[in-house]
Amino acid sequence: LTVVGLGPGAEGWLAPAARAALADAQDIVGYRTYVALAGPFRGDQTLHVSDNREELQRARHALALAARGRTVAVVSSGDPGIFAMAAAVMEALDGAPKDVARAWHGVALSVVPGISAAQAAAARAGAPLGHDFCVLSLSDNLKPWDVIERRLALAASGDLVLALYNPASQARPHQFARALEIIREHRGPDTPVVIGRDVGRADESVRIVRLGDLTPDGVDMRTVLIVGSSTTRTLARADGGLWAYTPRSYATDAPP
Amino acid sequence: LTVVGLGPGAEGWLAPAARAALADAQDIVGYRTYVALAGPFRGDQTLHVSDNREELQRARHALALAARGRTVAVVSSGDPGIFAMAAAVMEALDGAPKDVARAWHGVALSVVPGISAAQAAAARAGAPLGHDFCVLSLSDNLKPWDVIERRLALAASGDLVLALYNPASQARPHQFARALEIIREHRGPDTPVVIGRDVGRADESVRIVRLGDLTPDGVDMRTVLIVGSSTTRTLARADGGLWAYTPRSYATDAPP
Numbered sequence: 443l444t445v446v447g448l449g450p451g452a453e454g455w456l457a458p459a460a461r462a463a464l465a466d467a468q469d470i471v472g473y474r475t476y477v478a479l480a481g482p483f484r485g486d487q488t489l490h491v492s493d494n495r496e497e498l499q500r501a502r503h504a505l506a507l508a509a510r511g512r513t514v515a516v517v518s519s520g521d522p523g524i525f526a527m528a529a530a531v532m533e534a535l536d537g538a539p540k541d542v543a544r545a546w547h548g549v550a551l552s553v554v555p556g557i558s559a560a561q562a563a564a565a566r567a568g569a570p571l572g573h574d575f576c577v578l579s580l581s582d583n584l585k586p587w588d589v590i591e592r593r594l595a596l597a598a599s600g601d602l603v604l605a606l607y608n609p610a611s612q613a614r615p616h617q618f619a620r621a622l623e624i625i626r627e628h629r630g631p632d633t634p635v636v637i638g639r640d641v642g643r644a645d646e647s648v649r650i651v652r653l654g655d656l657t658p659d660g661v662d663m664r665t666v667l668i669v670g671s672s673t674t675r676t677l678a679r680a681d682g683g684l685w686a687y688t689p690r691s692y693a694t695d696a697p698p
Numbered sequence: 699l700t701v702v703g704l705g706p707g708a709e710g711w712l713a714p715a716a717r718a719a720l721a722d723a724q725d726i727v728g729y730r731t732y733v734a735l736a737g738p739f740r741g742d743q744t745l746h747v748s749d750n751r752e753e754l755q756r757a758r759h760a761l762a763l764a765a766r767g768r769t770v771a772v773v774s775s776g777d778p779g780i781f782a783m784a785a786a787v788m789e790a791l792d793g794a795p796k797d798v799a800r801a802w803h804g805v806a807l808s809v810v811p812g813i814s815a816a817q818a819a820a821a822r823a824g825a826p827l828g829h830d831f832c833v834l835s836l837s838d839n840l841k842p843w844d845v846i847e848r849r850l851a852l853a854a855s856g857d858l859v860l861a862l863y864n865p866a867s868q869a870r871p872h873q874f875a876r877a878l879e880i881i882r883e884h885r886g887p888d889t890p891v892v893i894g895r896d897v898g899r900a901d902e903s904v905r906i907v908r909l910g911d912l913t914p915d916g917v918d919m920r921t922v923l924i925v926g927s928s929t930t931r932t933l934a935r936a937d938g939g940l941w942a943y944t945p946r947s948y949a950t951d952a953p954p
Contacts, residue, residue, distance in 0.1 A: 454718065455811065459710030497946070521813075523820040525946070529828025532943035536933045548936050553821040555711070557777075557811045564779040565809040572785025573841075574849060576832045576858065585829075585948035589857075593830060596856040600849045602832065677792045680804050687788035690753070690781070692841035 443508035443549050445522045445531055446515050447556020448480055450642030455562070460554045467515035471504040472527075480517045495583075497527060501534035509545035521558040525579050525607055528553045559666040560605035563638025566648040568685035570636050570668045573692060574602050580621055581608035581663075587617060594621055598628035603688055604669040610661045618658050625669055629653055634676050634686040636668040637661065650676060650684045699764035699805050701778045701787055702771050703812020704736055706898030711818070716810045723771035727760040728783075736773045751839075753783060757790035765801035777814040781835050781863055784809045815922040816861035819894025822904040824941035826892050826924045829948060830858050836877055837864035837919075843873065850877055854884035859944055860925040866917045874914050881925055885909055890932050890942040892924040893917065906932060906940045 444463040449455040464470070464480055467487060472480070474491040483489060490507075492500050501516065508514045518527035531551070538546040564571045576597040580590055597604055604625070610618035631654025639647045639660065649660075653669065661667065674688045700719040705711040720726070720736055723743060728736070730747040739745060746763075748756050757772065764770045774783035787807070794802040820827045832853040836846055853860055860881070866874035887910025895903045895916065905916075909925065917923065930944045 449713075452715070454715030455713050457705075457711050457713060457813070459708070462710065521817055523817060523825050523827050525828070528821070528825035529943050529946050532825050532828070532933070532941060533945055535941075536931065536943075547934065550936070551941075553825070555813045555817040555821040557713070557813070558817070561777055561779060561811040561814070565784070565811040569779050569784035569788050569809070571779050571833075572781070572788070574832075574834045576830075576853070577827075578830045584946050589948055593856045593858065596852045597832070597858075600852040601845075602849065602853075675792065677788070678803070680806070685788060685791075685807075687785050687792075689789055690785050690840050692845055 443504055443514045443516065443531070443551050445528045445553045446480070446517050447522045447554055448476060448517055448519050449557040450520060450559055450562040451479055451640070452642035455557045455642055457554060457556065460556060463515050463554055466513055468512050469507050469514045470517060471500055471507070471514060472517035476517045476519050479519070497530035498534055501527065501530040504531065505534055505538070505546045505549060506542065508549040509542060518556070521556045522553055523555055524558045524577065559607065559638065559641065560668060562641040563636055563648060563666050563668060566638065566641055567636040567650060567668070569687040570634070570670060570674055571603060571605065571688065572690055573671065573673065573688040575605055576602045577605045577607070579607045580610070580617065582614070582617065591620065591624060594624045598625050601628070601671045603671045603674060606667040606669065608663050609665055609667045610658055611663050615658055618661065622656065626653065629669065629672065633672070634670040634674050636686055637665060638668070639665045650686050699760055699770045699772065699787070699807050701784045701809045702736070702773050703778045703810055704732060704773055704775050705813040706776060706815055706818040707735055708898035711813045711898055713810060713812065716812060719771050719810055720773070722769055724768050725763050725770045726773060727756055727763070727770060728773035732773045732775050735775070753786035754790055757783065757786040760787065761790055761794070761802045761805060762798065764805040765798065774812070777812045778809055779811055780814045780833065815863065815894065815897065816924060818897040819892055819904060819922050819924060822894065822897055823892040823906060823924070825943040826890070826926060826930055827859060827861065827944065828946055829927065829929065829944040831861055832858045833861045833863070835863045836866070836873065838870070838873065847876070847880060850880045854881050857927045859927045859930060860923070862923040862925065864919050865921055865923045866914055867919050871914055874917065878912065882909065885925065885928065889928070890926040890930050892942055893921060894924070895921045906942050
């Protein structure tokens with residue numbers, strides 16, 4: 443059983459080890475959209491697609507297949523180790539029902555890492571993650587909102603760059619507004635913010651805006667936000683756009 | 699000019715886009731060890747190798763070559779966007795001397811992301827980065843030590859998993875001891891710690907130890923440490939070792 447990171451979606455960013463694991467697999471297990479992204483597959487490969495948010499059920503299904511001797515790939519977008527399927531597979535294994543625990547624990551298991559969404563957005567934007575940073579999911583599906591607020595405040599007060607996954611959903615627009623409020627207590631309006639959406643796919647977009655100009659428009663669950671620290675800077679690109687980067691050195695106001 | 703992430707070193711983790719940029723380049727610029735890792739190169743390609751810690755000089759040299767019309771690849775281990783060459787190239791561009799600024803700003807510049815050391819270690823260990831985490835460098839070469847202490851304390855008090863780069867050098871063993879002291883104020887002795895060293899290379903090692911048992915032995919600048927949060931768990935592997943993972947859900951004592 444291999445948990446395979448597809449990266450953000452671009453062909454050129456898919457690791458050969460991921461490609462090989464997909465080719466070797468008899469069964470491919472994953473969220474419908476990601477299985478489609480990982481294909482095409484051969485006629486002798488069986489696809490097991492499911493809907494989003496069914497990670498644990500999917501992980502159990504994959505372990506059960508592998509315990510029966512099948513060669514299985516669980517696909518995950520980005521890096522399966524970052525807010526994705528690797529943890530779900532570990533949870534399923536840890537919580538294996540008694541009657542199958544022994545068989546599931548006998549499965550040869552490995553994880554192929556991938557480029558995560560924040561790295562893809564950072565690469566397109568310049569180098570906003572060039573110094574210490576924090577990776578937080580703003581979704582309260584799996585943790586209480588007060589924990590999110592507390593972590594945002596701590597990370598912002600430590601002047602860390604913030605890479606924010608799942609920044610806003612239509613179901614909870616007030617939460618994104620509250621998150622911005624917390625960040626703005628610690629960062630000035632000129633702080634550069636990178637808004638990456640579907641980076642590495644056909645409809646990719648990367649924008650760099652001032653924190654003071656950031657609004658919820660165009661920020662959704664397919665977006666990753668990178669909020670700069672006090673040292674993050676922008677500079678003009680040849681094409682008229684902007685680069686954003688965080689210098690490697692901290693605590694200097696002097697230009698590099 | 700392309701800033702190319704080599705990933706941790708394993709062939710199978712090198713993105714096709716990185717491979718292509720290396721093949722297209724007329725000039726390859728980088729730290730001696732990484733250029734060797736990125737090769738072999740053709741006879742018509744020129745290698746510009748330099749020592750470690752000369753990032754800015756290397757970045758300037760690369761920009762100067764590219765401004766003269768050469769196709770240049772700057773190589774970086776891991777992800778060039780994370781504590782690596784992408785920020786150095788941006789700094790060099792931002793601080794371009796007046797007489798060359800226009801030419802340097804006209805260079806077509808791109809960044810190819812790669813698998814960073816923490817991701818590689820996490821993949822080998824299971825899924826310790828499966829929930830919110832913080833990425834900090836413990837080196838005080840480029841920032842004051844008190845900033846490092848403060849960030850460690852904030853991230854640890856927020857119960858974030860800690861991915862620690864450059865955790866210890868022989869020149870400053872007392873700093874690593876102090877960092878451990880800060881972490882232990884917030885985490886119990888049973889907290890799982892992943893010690894990854896040269897992951898993805900021939901002499902790779904990955905160990906999982908209790909925070910209470912962590913000592914500076916075998917922790918150096920080629921090591922990445924992942925210190926779990928209060929929810930990070932271990933489970934037995936079929937081969938007798940351990941997996942470490944951080945569940946996607948927070949604030950539950952119940953097994954998954």
